Amino acid sequence: MVISYRDALKVVGIIIVCCCAVFVCTLFLNYNLDLCGIEGELTTPAAVAMYYAQIDMGRVTVGVTGGCLVATSAIMLVAYIKNYIDSHGRELGILKAIGHSRISVAKHFVVFGLGTLVGCIIGYVASYIYLPAFYRTQNADGLFPDMPVTFHPELFIVLTLAPAAVFSAIAVLYAFMRLKTPVLDLMREKREYAVKMRQGKGQKRTFLKEVAVATLKGKKSHIFFVAFSAFCFSAMVQMAISMTEIASQTFSWMIGGIGLILAFTTIFMALSGVVRGNSKTIAMMHAFGYSDGECRRAVLGAYRPISYIGFVVGSVYQYALLKLIMTFVFAGVDNIPDYNFSWSALLITFAAFVLTYELIMYVYSLKLKSLSLKSLMLE
Amino acid sequence: MISVKGITKTYGSGEGAVEVLKGINLEVDDGSFVVILGASGSGKSTLLNIISCLERPDGGSVCYDGEDITKFTDSRLTAFRRTNIGFIFQQYYLLPNMTVEKNVRMGADLAHNDDYGKIIEAVGLGDKLEKYPAELSGGEQQRVAIARAIAKRPRVLFLDEPTGALDENTGRQVLDYIANIHKTQSLTTIMVTHNSNIARMADRVIMMNSGRIVQTYNVDCPQSAYEIGW
Numbered sequence A: 001m002v003i004s005y006r007d008a009l010k011v012v013g014i015i016i017v018c019c020c021a022v023f024v025c026t027l028f029l030n031y032n033l034d035l036c037g038i039e040g041e042l043t044t045p046a047a048v049a050m051y052y053a054q055i056d057m058g059r060v061t062v063g064v065t066g067g068c069l070v071a072t073s074a075i076m077l078v079a080y081i082k083n084y085i086d087s088h089g090r091e092l093g094i095l096k097a098i099g100h101s102r103i104s105v106a107k108h109f110v111v112f113g114l115g116t117l118v119g120c121i122i123g124y125v126a127s128y129i130y131l132p133a134f135y136r137t138q139n140a141d142g143l144f145p146d147m148p149v150t151f152h153p154e155l156f157i158v159l160t161l162a163p164a165a166v167f168s169a170i171a172v173l174y175a176f177m178r179l180k181t182p183v184l185d186l187m188r189e190k191r192e193y194a195v196k197m198r199q200g201k202g203q204k205r206t207f208l209k210e211v212a213v214a215t216l217k218g219k220k221s222h223i224f225f226v227a228f229s230a231f232c233f234s235a236m237v238q239m240a241i242s243m244t245e246i247a248s249q250t251f252s253w254m255i256g257g258i259g260l261i262l263a264f265t266t267i268f269m270a271l272s273g274v275v276r277g278n279s280k281t282i283a284m285m286h287a288f289g290y291s292d293g294e295c296r297r298a299v300l301g302a303y304r305p306i307s308y309i310g311f312v313v314g315s316v317y318q319y320a321l322l323k324l325i326m327t328f329v330f331a332g333v334d335n336i337p338d339y340n341f342s343w344s345a346l347l348i349t350f351a352a353f354v355l356t357y358e359l360i361m362y363v364y365s366l367k368l369k370s371l372s373l374k375s376l377m378l379e
Numbered sequence B: 001m002i003s004v005k006g007i008t009k010t011y012g013s014g015e016g017a018v019e020v021l022k023g024i025n026l027e028v029d030d031g032s033f034v035v036i037l038g039a040s041g042s043g044k045s046t047l048l049n050i051i052s053c054l055e056r057p058d059g060g061s062v063c064y065d066g067e068d069i070t071k072f073t074d075s076r077l078t079a080f081r082r083t084n085i086g087f088i089f090q091q092y093y094l095l096p097n098m099t100v101e102k103n104v105r106m107g108a109d110l111a112h113n114d115d116y117g118k119i120i121e122a123v124g125l126g127d128k129l130e131k132y133p134a135e136l137s138g139g140e141q142q143r144v145a146i147a148r149a150i151a152k153r154p155r156v157l158f159l160d161e162p163t164g165a166l167d168e169n170t171g172r173q174v175l176d177y178i179a180n181i182h183k184t185q186s187l188t189t190i191m192v193t194h195n196s197n198i199a200r201m202a203d204r205v206i207m208m209n210s211g212r213i214v215q216t217y218n219v220d221c222p223q224s225a226y227e228i229g230w
């Protein structure tokens, strides 16, 4: 069969995102479940206020982080399968041509759910290991009685097996839909967008501009990933810096760490995809004598403005979210400092962002350089 | 003039090493039409890639008007290809996500050539400007590849089995375009093929076998694409 279990493990991006999502969700949900158990034991008004604030905080975090990450991994999964079908068009076309039905081919895509399972389990286990420390930080003021970590089997199922099942179903369903493409078009690797990209007469761009436009239009998921990557970097690093002032140190390390992991995973995924997807164009441009700089600007440069947009959106988002949490969730709790937009956090994050992203772009431009025509011709 | 001296090239190392070129010497006069002939695996493509600066040899020199390009840095080599070299490959290598017109502009832009529309007309694709490669036949795709290479206004045109994937009729058409361009623009043309009939179209034929040149001869009276056998 065309799809092996190793293909499923190549969805590193999905594994990492799932891992982060489940890590955060397990942390807060397990805590919330245990916290509910001690509600009756709370006596002081301060403890009760803190109790409700933490319960809400958990809900908001799980909703925002979890929801955001689940959406991301779903998009990653779909993009990955689309890419897989596009690049294995020949094999899939042959399978269809020799008489395999659509569903009998599509059902093999179930293995892509495996990546989700692996990621979820890693995230769950990591979270479980971290839970005792998390419980201590959450109760740093000693407002609550001591609370042991309890294992909640239903949580385990909801956070590991259920997502894996849902994602496997999405994978099969999506593959089933994509495989509707006629056999010949699958085999010819006909580009869908090829027909859609007609443009009006009179507006002539240079060839290099055309490459930039075609790159952007070719795989829309790359645009999302680049923007999302910048968004994560911007939002979560700034949040981490602000949180050292208003919450605990461990908490900000966690948020910042997850933000960076997500940012790097998605940007590497997107740019690798861009380079892979354009390798023939780039090799041909080299052969014709387009310089490295021209290839780089045409293929990668188009993504720069997108990453800046992602950064700006991330800054606004994190401010709104923190303000919201501070104003509404912790409204009744004493000793919570006021939260204002931190320009210094923005500046530090922006400097780090520009440095990292230019470095990554540079690394990928070296990758472009090493694409030899010969190796592509042997394909 | 292009002069190639003592080119060697080995792929792999240790026990698996294959010596593909074993000391090649040849000269190509400006404006001539040279065909490199040889069996599959004799090293023709490798030699062509080396003369056209796509690949570096292990030893020897490739001089264009006395300048040894094997000594060039990568960026200088790219700049050299930009102004001097045109390629046409057996597998066309058109950009699949761009129309015929944009594919040709890939070459035209490099030479600031705004007149490329005429070239597309000349290869008979004037009515297919907005088509994508997947919508063209093999012969049409190869003609786009020719237009793309010519639009660049190269000094030397390299062709690696340009008719390898084409049937007789389309093959002759394509060869006819090439011969025409060679004649009207007195463009130095170097073509690789394993079809000895095609060699009759050239001024000069270089025969290769197992990484060596075994014979070189001039053709007194080159034939047209429609006169040669197939």
Ligand SMILES: Nc1ncnc2c1ncn2[C@@H]1O[C@H](COP(=O)(O)OP(=O)(O)OP(=O)(O)O)[C@@H](O)[C@H]1O
Pocket (backbone or CB within 6 Å): A374, B011, B012, B018, B020, B038, B039, B040, B041, B042, B043, B044, B045, B046, B047, B194
């Ligand atoms: N990148 C490579 N690595 C290893 N061996 C190679 C490589 N490229 C070519 N070869 C070997 O070099 C030899 C000559 O290859 P080349 O492509 O030059 O032959 P050719 O004369 O063009 O053949 P054909 O007519 O089939 O195209 C072959 O035996 C091939 O296996």
Ligand SMILES: [Mg+2]
Pocket (backbone or CB within 6 Å): B044, B045, B046, B160
């Ligand atoms: Mg060859």
